[in-house]
Amino acid sequence: xxxxxxxxxxxxxxxxxxxxxxxxxxxxxxxxxxxxxxxxxxxxxxxxxxxxxxxxxxxxxxxxxxxxxxxxxxxxxxxxxxxxxxxxxxxxxxxxxxxxxxxxxxxxxxxxxxxxxxxxxxxxxxxxxxxxxxxxxxxxxxxxxxxxxxxxxxxxxxxxxxxxxxxxxxxxxxxxxxxxxxxxxxxxxxxxxxxxxxxxxxxxxxxxxxxxxxxxxxxxxxxxxxxxxxxxxxxxxxxxxxxxxxxxxxxxxxxxxxxxxxxxxxxxxxxxxxxxxxxxxxxxxxxx
Numbered sequence: 001x002x003x004x005x006x007x008x009x010x011x012x013x014x015x016x017x018x019x020x021x022x023x024x025x026x027x028x029x030x031x032x033x034x035x036x037x038x039x040x041x042x043x044x045x046x047x048x049x050x051x052x053x054x055x056x057x058x059x060x061x062x063x064x065x066x067x068x069x070x071x072x073x074x075x076x077x078x079x080x081x082x083x084x085x086x087x088x089x090x091x092x093x094x095x096x097x098x099x100x101x102x103x104x105x106x107x108x109x110x111x112x113x114x115x116x117x118x119x120x121x122x123x124x125x126x127x128x129x130x131x132x133x134x135x136x137x138x139x140x141x142x143x144x145x146x147x148x149x150x151x152x153x154x155x156x157x158x159x160x161x162x163x164x165x166x167x168x169x170x171x172x173x174x175x176x177x178x179x180x181x182x183x184x185x186x187x188x189x190x191x192x193x194x195x196x197x198x199x200x201x202x203x204x205x206x207x208x209x210x211x212x213x214x215x216x217x218x219x220x221x222x223x224x225x226x227x228x229x230x231x232x233x234x235x236x237x238x239x240x241x242x243x244x245x246x247x248x249x250x251x252x253x254x255x256x257x258x259x260x261x262x263x264x265x266x267x268x269x270x271x272x273x274x275x276x277x278x279x280x281x282x283x284x285x286x287x288x
Contacts, residue, residue, distance in 0.1 A: 004046030007038075007057065013086045016059035016066035018042070020049040026118055026276070027091050030057040031084060033100020033124075033258075034195070035165045035174075037063060039187040044097070044260050044269045051273050056094075058087050060102075062162065063189045072162035075192040081108050088116040095276055099123040099260065100233065101195065107245075110220050117220055121272050122241060124226045124233045124257050126199060131240045153196075160194040173231050176256040184261050222247035223275050225268060227255025248275070 007018035018038045028048050030041040038057040045055040061067025061083050062075040069075070084105055088094060096117055098106035103125025110117045156163030167185050171177035175184060224242040226235055228251050235251060242249035252259060252268055259268050 004043065005049070007042060007045060007055075012090045014067060015061070015083045015086055016064060017087055018045070018057045018059070020045055020055045023049060023052045023054040025052040025054075027054040027056065027094040028276070029084070029087060029091065029094045029096055030055065031096065031098040031102025031105055032057070032060065033098075033102050035188045035191045036060075036100070036102070037187055037189050040258065040261055041099075043265055044272075047266070047269045048273060053095075053273075053276075054091075056087065056091055058084055060084075062192055072190045072192040074160040074194045077105075077108075077195050077198050080195070081105055081112075084109060085113060085116065088113070093118050095119045095121065097121040097123065097272065098125060099258070101126055101199075104128060114220060119276060120220050120222045121275075122222065122224045122238070122247075123259070123268075124230055125224070125238065125241055126233065127237050127241050128244070131237065131244060156193040157196040157200060158193070160192070160197060162190040163193055163196075164188070164190045173257070175258045175261050176229060179256075179262045187261070223272065224249040225259075225272070226251055227257060227259045228253050229255060230257045232257040 005020060007020050009016065009018050011017065016038070030038075030045060032038060032040050038059050041057045045057055048055045059066035060075075060080050062069055062072030067075070067079070067083060080101075088109065093116055096106040096109065096119075098104070098121070100123070103122035104127070106117075106120050106122060107125070107128050110120055153163065165174070165188060170185060170188060171180040222245050224238050224245075224247045226233065226238040228235060238251075239249060241247070250271060252264065255262060255264055255268070259265060
C-alpha cells in the first residue's frame with residue numbers, strides 16, 4: 001500500500017475513528033466491510049484529503065477497542081448502524097463511502113437519517129432487502145474452502161461468535177491473489193458471526209424495527225462501483241443495487257472485491273472524487 005499521512009486516531013462517543021480532518025470541502029466518511037478495519041481505507045482517505053475533503057474512517061464496533069465491548073461476539077448490524085450514526089451526528093452531513101458490509105450500512109443510514117448524508121458511494125456492497133440474492137451467502141462461504149473445510153465458518157455464523165477469515169482465503173476471494181502481502185493480511189480482524197447470520201437470513205434491512213421497503217429508491221445521489229474480478233460479491237448484485245436506487249454504476253476491469261487494497265486503487269478513488277464534485281447528478285456518466 002502507498003505510504004501517506006497516518007490519520008489521527010480518536011474516539012467519538014466510544015467509537016474509534018481515524019481522521020484527516022483538515023479541508024474545506026464536504027466531509028467524507030469511510031466504512032469498511034466484513035473482517036475489515038480502518039487501515040484498509042487509508043490510501044483512499046489520503047487521496048481524498050489531498051483534494052480538500054476532511055476524511056473520517058469508522059472502526060465498526062467489536063474490533064480494536066471500538067464500541068462498548070472488546071470482542072465482536074454477537075455484535076449486530078443494528079449496533080453497527082447506530083455507531084456510524086453517532087459519528088455522522090458529530091461530523092455533520094457527509095458523503096458516505098461504504099465497502100461491502102459498509103455499503104449496506106450506508107444504505108440503511110440514508111434511509112433512516114437522510115439529513116445526515118449528502119451523497120452515497122457503494123463499493124462491492126451487500127444488497128438491501130428486495131434483491132433476492134442473499135441466499136447465495138452460504139454458497140459464497142462454501143466456495144472459500146474445499147469440501148468439509150468451511151464448517152468452521154458456518155459454525156461461527158450459526159453461533160454468533162466472532163470469527164476470523166483464514167489467511168489462505170484472503171487471496172483470490174477478498175483480494176486478488178497476486179496482490180496479497182503480509183501488510184495487507186494484517187489489516188483484517190475478527191468479524192461478528194451474528195452479522196454473518198443476519199446477512200445469510202437477509203434480515204440486515206431492519207433498523208430499529210423499521211424495515212427498508214422493498215420498493216425504496218433512496219433519495220440521495222448514489223454511485224455504485226465494483227471490480228469485474230470480484231469473487232465475493234458478484235457484479236450482478238451491484239447491478240441490481242444500482243437499478244433499485246436509480247444509481248450510476250461503474251465497473252473496473254482487473255479489480256477485485258477490495259480494490260482499495262490493490263495496485264489499481266488510484267483510478268476508483270479519483271473517479272469517486274470527480275463524481276462527488278458534480279452537483280446533485282445521479283445518472284450522468286462522467287467516466288468517459
